[in-house]
Amino acid sequence: MQKIVEVKNIEKIYGKAGEKQYKALSDVNFEVEPGEFVGIMGASGSGKTTLLNILSTLDTPTSGQVHIGGQDITKLNTNEMADFRANKIGFIFQDFNLLENLTAYENIALPLALQNTNAKKIDPAVNSIAEKLGLTDILNHYPTELSGGQKQRVAAARALVHDPSIIFGDEPTGALDSKSARALLDTMSKINHEDNVSILLVTHDPFSASYCDRIIFIKDGEIGQELKKADHSRGEFYQEILDSLGTFAE
Amino acid sequence: MLNKLALSGIKHRLRDYSVLFSGLIIASAIFYMFMSLATNSAFLKSNSPAQATSFIYGFGVVLLAIITIVYISYANGFLLSMRQKEYGMFMMLGAKSSKISKMIFVETFTIGAIATVLGSVIGIIATGFVSRLVIDALDMQVKHFNSFYLPALLSTFAFFIVIFIISALKNSISIRRTKVLTLLHKDSQPARIKKNPILKAFQVILGIIFLAIGYATMILMGSNAALIYLGVPVALFTIVIGTYFMINAVITAVISALKKNKKFSQKGLNNFTLSQLSFRISDYTKILSMVAMMFALALGAITVGLGFQNQISTVVEGQNYYDVTVNNINDAQQKRIDKLDTKKVTTYSYKASKGTIYYQASEFKKTPFKYQKFNMKSMISKTTSTTDPSNADVSFELLNANLPRYRTSRVAVVDDAKFNSIDSKKSSLTLVRTKSFNKNLAAIKKINQAEQKRYPELKDAGLSKYDSYVMVNGIFSGLEFMGLFLGIAFLAMLASCLMFKILSGASSDVKRYNMLYKIGTRAKVLRSTINKEIAVLFAVPAGLGIVHVLIGLQMFSKILYKPYMNIEIPFGIFIVLYLGYYFITRYLYKKIVLK
Ligand SMILES: Nc1ncnc2c1ncn2[C@@H]1O[C@H](COP(=O)(O)OP(=O)(O)O)[C@@H](O)[C@H]1O
Ligand SMILES: [Mg+2]
Numbered sequence: 001m002q003k004i005v006e007v008k009n010i011e012k013i014y015g016k017a018g019e020k021q022y023k024a025l026s027d028v029n030f031e032v033e034p035g036e037f038v039g040i041m042g043a044s045g046s047g048k049t050t051l052l053n054i055l056s057t058l059d060t061p062t063s064g065q066v067h068i069g070g071q072d073i074t075k076l077n078t079n080e081m082a083d084f085r086a087n088k089i090g091f092i093f094q095d096f097n098l099l100e101n102l103t104a105y106e107n108i109a110l111p112l113a114l115q116n117t118n119a120k121k122i123d124p125a126v127n128s129i130a131e132k133l134g135l136t137d138i139l140n141h142y143p144t145e146l147s148g149g150q151k152q153r154v155a156a157a158r159a160l161v162h163d164p165s166i167i168f169g170d171e172p173t174g175a176l177d178s179k180s181a182r183a184l185l186d187t188m189s190k191i192n193h194e195d196n197v198s199i200l201l202v203t204h205d206p207f208s209a210s211y212c213d214r215i216i217f218i219k220d221g222e223i224g225q226e227l228k229k230a231d232h233s234r235g236e237f238y239q240e241i242l243d244s245l246g247t248f249a250e
Numbered sequence: 251m252l253n254k255l256a257l258s259g260i261k262h263r264l265r266d267y268s269v270l271f272s273g274l275i276i277a278s279a280i281f282y283m284f285m286s287l288a289t290n291s292a293f294l295k296s297n298s299p300a301q302a303t304s305f306i307y308g309f310g311v312v313l314l315a316i317i318t319i320v321y322i323s324y325a326n327g328f329l330l331s332m333r334q335k336e337y338g339m340f341m342m343l344g345a346k347s348s349k350i351s352k353m354i355f356v357e358t359f360t361i362g363a364i365a366t367v368l369g370s371v372i373g374i375i376a377t378g379f380v381s382r383l384v385i386d387a388l389d390m391q392v393k394h395f396n397s398f399y400l401p402a403l404l405s406t407f408a409f410f411i412v413i414f415i416i417s418a419l420k421n422s423i424s425i426r427r428t429k430v431l432t433l434l435h436k437d438s439q440p441a442r443i444k445k446n447p448i449l450k451a452f453q454v455i456l457g458i459i460f461l462a463i464g465y466a467t468m469i470l471m472g473s474n475a476a477l478i479y480l481g482v483p484v485a486l487f488t489i490v491i492g493t494y495f496m497i498n499a500v501i502t503a504v505i506s507a508l509k510k511n512k513k514f515s516q517k518g519l520n521n522f523t524l525s526q527l528s529f530r531i532s533d534y535t536k537i538l539s540m541v542a543m544m545f546a547l548a549l550g551a552i553t554v555g556l557g558f559q560n561q562i563s564t565v566v567e568g569q570n571y572y573d574v575t576v577n578n579i580n581d582a583q584q585k586r587i588d589k590l591d592t593k594k595v596t597t598y599s600y601k602a603s604k605g606t607i608y609y610q611a612s613e614f615k616k617t618p619f620k621y622q623k624f625n626m627k628s629m630i631s632k633t634t635s636t637t638d639p640s641n642a643d644v645s646f647e648l649l650n651a652n653l654p655r656y657r658t659s660r661v662a663v664v665d666d667a668k669f670n671s672i673d674s675k676k677s678s679l680t681l682v683r684t685k686s687f688n689k690n691l692a693a694i695k696k697i698n699q700a701e702q703k704r705y706p707e708l709k710d711a712g713l714s715k716y717d718s719y720v721m722v723n724g725i726f727s728g729l730e731f732m733g734l735f736l737g738i739a740f741l742a743m744l745a746s747c748l749m750f751k752i753l754s755g756a757s758s759d760v761k762r763y764n765m766l767y768k769i770g771t772r773a774k775v776l777r778s779t780i781n782k783e784i785a786v787l788f789a790v791p792a793g794l795g796i797v798h799v800l801i802g803l804q805m806f807s808k809i810l811y812k813p814y815m816n817i818e819i820p821f822g823i824f825i826v827l828y829l830g831y832y833f834i835t836r837y838l839y840k841k842i843v844l845k
Contacts, residue, residue, distance in 0.1 A: 058768060079772050086770025097765045099522065101529040106521050114771055119516040158769075 002070050004166055004198045005032035005055065010064035012050055012221075024050045025221040028064070032166070035196040037189065039212035041203055041241075047221040048202040052170050055200065056089055057081040069165045086114050090159025090167040094174040096151045098143040104154045105130075105139040111162040129157045133187055149180025156184065160191065166198040173208050185211045206245060210238035217244070269753050269838065271365055273325050276746045277318055278369025278410055280739045283377045284314050285402035287735060292394040310736060313547070314743075319413060320540060321747050322362075326417040328754035329358060330424065337425060351422035358421050362414030370406055374398050380738060381731070450499045457495030464489035465801045472807040481805075489546075493794055494539040501535070501790065502528070519771065519779045526762075526783055530755060537751045538791050541744050545795030545828075548740030550802050553813075553820040555733020557806065558726040560815050563688060565722045568631035570715035571620045572596075573690065574682040574697050575651045577705060586697045587682055590690050596681045600652075601674040606660045607652070610669045614639065620683075621647035638663055652679055654711035687715065741824065745831035748791070752784060752835055756842040763843045773844065780840055788832045796821075 012025040024047045032038050042048050053059035055066060057073050066073050069088060076084060090111075091097075098107050105126060112122045130136050133153045143151055152172060159167050169188070173181035189211050192199050201212060209215050211234065217224040227244055229237045287293065288311050337350050378397030464485045471481040505528045508514055515521045527534075574590070576583045579597070587595065596617045601608045614637045621644060622631035639648045645661035664672075684690045698716040702708045763776055803813040 056768075079774070082767070082770050082772040084770065085768065089770075091769060093768075097761075097768065099525075099762050099765060101525040101762070102522065106525065109516060110522070110766075111769060113516045113518055113521060114769070114775075116518060117516075119512045122512070122516050 006067040039209040042218035090164040092169040092172040094171040274365035275369040279373035282373030355422040358418035366410040453499035460492030472804040498535040542791035542794040544744035546798030552737030558730040572681040576680040603674040
């Protein structure tokens with residue numbers, strides 16, 4: 001079966017040649033299977049956001065290849081990158097990134113409107129995803145009228161509404177209280193199981209990571225060990241993560 | 251330490267500051283330019299036939315002052331919006347609010363003072379440049395005009411210093427009063443469209459009523475000039491309020507209607523654009539109505555100014571049919587006439603004897619005499635031709651074309667035999683009509699001068715077409731100069747006002763556009779969204795302003811012969827300039843928003 005994400009020998013160096021340079025990623029390799037819920041875990045500054053920006057075409061690697069859905073995204077021009085983001089991927093950011101001048105409904109509908117989806121098809125799509133995420137009652141609210149957890153669920157709905165091949169989350173629970181964080185993670189894992197959407201979650205938080213099927217550790221820009229949940233319960237997996245964090249941090 | 255931090259903050263936002271700074275410089279430059287006219291009473295007296303001029307100028311100063319105050323309060327708001335987050339941060343970290351408000355005061359005042367000085371210098375240079383340009387382009391005669399005029403400079407300084415002290419106080423007080431948290435989250439607090447349909451409908455009706463009153467007043471003033479002192483303030487007041495309500499209610503209504511139309515709103519970024527517009531609407535209503543008014547004033551001033559230019563040829567044309575008259579033509583004059591682009595050259599022979607000037611009937615039969623017949627009722631002259639110039643009206647015209655010494659004579663038209671029998675020297679009168687008086691102006695001037703050398707009596711009593719041109723041009727040039735100058739000043743002010751307002755919103759839009767980019771909007775789509783949004787903001791006041799002007803020109807229906815004649819010229823100039831501002835704003839906005 002074709003991999004949904006294939007990362008080969010990625011290297012990212014910040015700073016121009018001749019100036020002060022910083023190697024944020026070196027020789028990163030990994031894969032994500034379709035329908036998999038993968039976590040990338042590392043301390044702050046380890047290169048998680050850098051990696052995610054590259055995977056989502058917001059940034060380009062200094063060298064190496066990234067295939068998403070079989071397509072080499074490092075070879076796209078800027079328009080193709082924009083279309084790729086609009087069609088193939090969904091984003092959830094730590095700081096929500098909702099447009100505060102649009103209602104929840106309009107925020108969720110935006111990716112569809114951007115693809116010039118027929119107006120008649122937009123309404124059912126938005127309503128069905130809103131129902132799944134429990135947002136039906138707040139669709140006419142503006143982001144400033146929502147709690148952090150609600151905002152993040154709106155962002156998740158926006159990431160899902162156009163049926164992307166994969167969802168990228170950059171510490172989506174980072175700005176949430178533990179209850180809202182749990183609710184969001186539950187929702188994500190539900191979507192992952194029921195709709196078979198692949199998810200790549202970047203986090204430094206072991207609790208969030210325990211929701212994943214598999215965890216790839218990153219430290220100082222390099223991939224370290226890998227941890228599989230297999231048939232462990234989430235509690236066991238959480239303990240396992242904590243243990244390996246202890247050894248990995250050495 | 252804090253001062254150093256604040257300075258580094260300015261360095262970081264150098265581009266935003268340069269927008270602010272150039273805006274303030276433009277404001278003070280324009281204010282100076284206007285004051286250099288308005289405070290120069292020698293100039294006003296010597297260049298205006300109308301008593302109303304000082305009044306008009308006084309009114310202009312008041313208007314400009316109001317506009318400048320509003321403008322600076324926008325600029326000031328822009329300054330505050332750039333700084334408050336940073337100052338909020340300082341305060342959160344423990345800086346005392348008294349210290350912060352002092353810093354804000356100093357910053358606001360320093361920026362204002364530097365801008366005023368630079369602006370005045372630019373104003374002096376620009377005044378010289380613009381006046382030269384206008385004077386040369388229109389062959390105008392403007393006396394007592396100097397680009398450097400001390401009273402103007404002093405009043406500009408005084409005005410701006412007062413305004414900036416007030417602004418600085420306002421800023422420092424507002425920072426002191428605002429909660430730290432509000433400062434920190436200032437730009438994420440949107441204002442919703444207030445949905446009150448009854449109030450909106452009421453506003454639309456009120457707007458229409460006010461506009462109707464204003465328009466009616468302007469039309470009335472046109473037919474009765476005595477109403478002008480009461481009419482101008484009434485019209486101004488009602489139209490300002492009417493414009494405000496129209497823009498506020500109508501734009502909101504249009505946006506809501508478009509938003510409801512899902513087919514339109516759910517297409518691409520349309521919904522985003524509509525939301526952008528609707529969220530700022532309460533903010534923008536004021537500036538858009540102000541811009542619409544200024545647009546109307548500026549356009550009106552230019553139209554009327556150029557109207558006076560048309561007036562010159564109309565008046566001159568209405569006085570003399572023949573462009574050139576030459577007595578007893580000689581070789582030198584003949585040569586000069588040959589160089590003209592003539593339509594018809596007519597020569598009549600005459601003999602003067604005992605208070606009577608005799609012409610030959612046969613010559614008039616061959617080429618009838620043409621003159622401009624003036625109709626007192628319609629105030630319009632009509633070209634008329636006659637073969638018998640002996641009746642009183644026509645002989646007056648014929649005598650005027652002749653040498654001044656014959657002006658009290660009687661005209662007799664006789665047959666050839668009678669003419670030959672008169673014992674007097676035979677003279678000739680050559681009358682030339684060119685294809686265009688204006689195009690042949692330089693050559694006509696030479697002929698006129700030569701003729702005056704040949705007949706010195708023409709110097710004081712000359713009634714040639716060129717002489718009346720010089721006279722009329724002198725009268726109207728002053729009015730014209732004012733109109734153009736006022737128009738250009740208002741235009742520069744209005745467009746930079748609008749530009750400012752739009753650009754000051756740009757910094758809070760950066761995040762939004764960045765997010766749209768992240769979720770996969772093509773750069774081209776983003777650019778076209780921005781273009782659309784800014785185009786709407788520019789088009790709304792322009793549309794209303796044009797209607798204001800078209801109706802407002804009725805005020806001049808008595809003063810100007812045809813107020814709508816050649817209206818496409820000022821409109822053309824205006825639209826080109828205005829489009830220029832639109833493109834600059836678009837460009838700067840994109841530079842800020844899309845990195
Ligand atoms: N634009 C940039 N220029 C230079 N260095 C950067 C840039 N972005 C990130 N870095 C550096 O790269 C490293 C990894 O950053 P990041 O990917 O944001 O880490 P994480 O998301 O894991 O906290 C950090 O040391 C950071 O300082
Ligand atoms: Mg990060």
